[in-house]
Amino acid sequence: MSREILRPTCLKPGNKYCPGCMHSMSAKLIGQCLDELGITDKTIAVVAVGCSTMNLRQLDLDMVSCAHGRAPAVATGLKRTQPDTFMFVYQGDGDLASIGLAEIMCAANRGEHFTVIFANNSTYGMTGGQMAPTTLIGQKSTTSPRGRNAAVDGYPTHMCEILNTLQAPSYIVRCALNNPANIRKAKECIKKAFEYQLDGKAFSFVELLTNCPTNWGMAPLDTLKFMEENTIPAFPLGVFRDVEEGV
């Protein structure tokens, strides 16, 4: 079997992400899936606010940029008015799990027919590393300088588990991008989520655990170890919902 590393056709050269940031990895996986499914030229991407907004410069697709947290509502308006068009939403954790909590919950509950890719790096990257809804207990941030304290800050928000309480979604999965095996798995899951949408199945959701070397204050390689030892234990990987598999 020949092994090729293919650059997705929708990925523009160069990106503005920090060195070692996994946003560029998730963009590549998304692009590869679009190419493999042959839908790159017939896809709309809805991008949120945060580092994810930089997808506007990186992805060569029809794109809609919208307000912080509102992408699932915007995608609702888009998909309902062109139901045959493939579309995905790309949101970070501050965007999706904090300011946009109502929009993601209600879009999922309505069983909207689009896919949400959720990049969870447990921080607000773009604004400089403030505490996110997903920041780990004890993890320091610019607004939790002594580390997240459950007594006053509450606990990390587990979106897959919360969404799994709803009846409508067809696919809910959590993956991580910290090593090649997990990356391969993540790509399979993204592709499955996309295929479910193409098959006319309701709401599909892929959470990708990612990093933020800059705001975590770590070398990129150290973030991989941190994810292995801290992030993944706090956010267990796995398939929470798969209507085809009876999960």
Next chain:
Amino acid sequence: MKNAIIFTGSGGQGVMSMGIMLAQSAVESGRHAVYLPSYGAEQRGGSAKCIVIIDKDEIVSPMAGSGGVLVAMNNMGYEKFINELEPGGVLLYDSTLLTMPIERDDITKIGIPADALALEVGSSKVANVIIIGALIALTGIVTQEEFQHSLDKKFASKSDAVRAMNAEALKRGMAAASQSK
């Protein structure tokens, strides 16, 4: 505004539908009409009020502060809105449910036992149609046929019995008003 009719009572008494049907029958018979409701925040049991203005000319403004006729379906409607009846105007009321003393002496008072008559006809739900019958007989604002047409439209999907009950209520109301004259 002399040509304003103010319908009052409680939510659930059909106060609003009286107003709508009257306005509809006026428009369908070639006159101009407006209907302006005002509600409290309650869904049920609060006071209900609407204004209907009927004229041969276009109605400049529906924002009547007073009217030449006040219809009071019960004590609540009377108590809350009697001050909106102009001097020399007509108070038409359901004498079964308006039991308070009526103190104004600058108005014409016409009581019709609408609720009691409605029960005779078959249901207290048609008390509003009985009052409209009386209003038509007293003012000639629309004819019996014109209002009957509105009733037929509203109850088109209902049973023959319901339609017959409403038609009978309209006649009874007209007859009751003629007796009270």
Next chain:
Amino acid sequence: MAKVLMKGNEAVAEAAVRGGCRFFAGYPITPQSEIPEYLSGRLPEVGGVFVQGESEVASINMVYGAASSGVRAMTGSSGLGISLKAEGMSYLAGSHLPAVIVSVTRGGPGLGSIQPAQQDYLQVTKALGHGGFKYIVEAPHTVQEAVDLVYDAFELAERDRNPVFVVYDGCLGSVMEEVELPPMKELPERPDWAVGNFTDAPRARRMVSSIPGEVMLEKQNIASEKMYQRWAEEDARWEEFVVDDAEYVCFAYGMSARVCKYAINELRKEGIKLGLIRPITLYPFPKKALDNLDYNRVKAIIDVEMAIPCQMEDDIALQVMGRAPILKYAHSGGVTLKNEETTAAIRALIGGLNK
């Protein structure tokens, strides 16, 4: 077509459908709830989409999405919901998307009252949201005028790729009066800037975005300023009601203007030369109507609103420039103007002036 008796909000909803609206997202709020109630049944009949949004915020963003598809999209609310929509309204302007937004106004501030008021003039003309954008704001005073304005509002929005605002108080929303409904418009092709709507023909990628980079953003803001100046020249609309010989001129919009017309008809019988300037567009403000008055004849302008404090006063004063005193008569909070009371109040104001 024959005239039918229709409730303001329902007539507006039907006019929107006939004007080409094929998407509505909204949230229940008194006194506009009849609009989503009506459209939830009506839009599917014409192949349109109704979504009850989980919030005002989500609803305006659903409209943003539908407008990005190139579909004629609308939302509605009342002042307090419009406050929540401010973010989305700014994004619509920033991303150059057409849409129609209806506000059926009630008493405020805060939760205020569900009864009719006109306390959102400043909100819709000056403070729609962040970033200093403007919408054309139309203010009908009869159900028929509301129907006519909403019917053409989508084309107006598409002309400028900028949303159009239609504002009327709860009285007009709930009043039933005669209306002649216009015929169903033919839907245009989806525009060539809209995302998606793919065919097999290859084409360049499209983007809907309000983040074009600072240099381009400034260019766009300059273009917007020119557009607002063009509106001021070409799109300001107003009605003059017996102004030619008027010594006293009421200035009022929406239902308040109808109350003024009643007062004018009554007071003219008494020999008082009263007239009315009625803005049909609140923005652009009808500056010329006030500027063109003969102030040798006009002894006073009377600002009549269902808002306390009066909200148009500053805009009026900027045009009158001290050439006549500006008197005021108002109610607010859901206490509405009444024909007879307003007539008496204007008579007294004019009497006071001539003492």
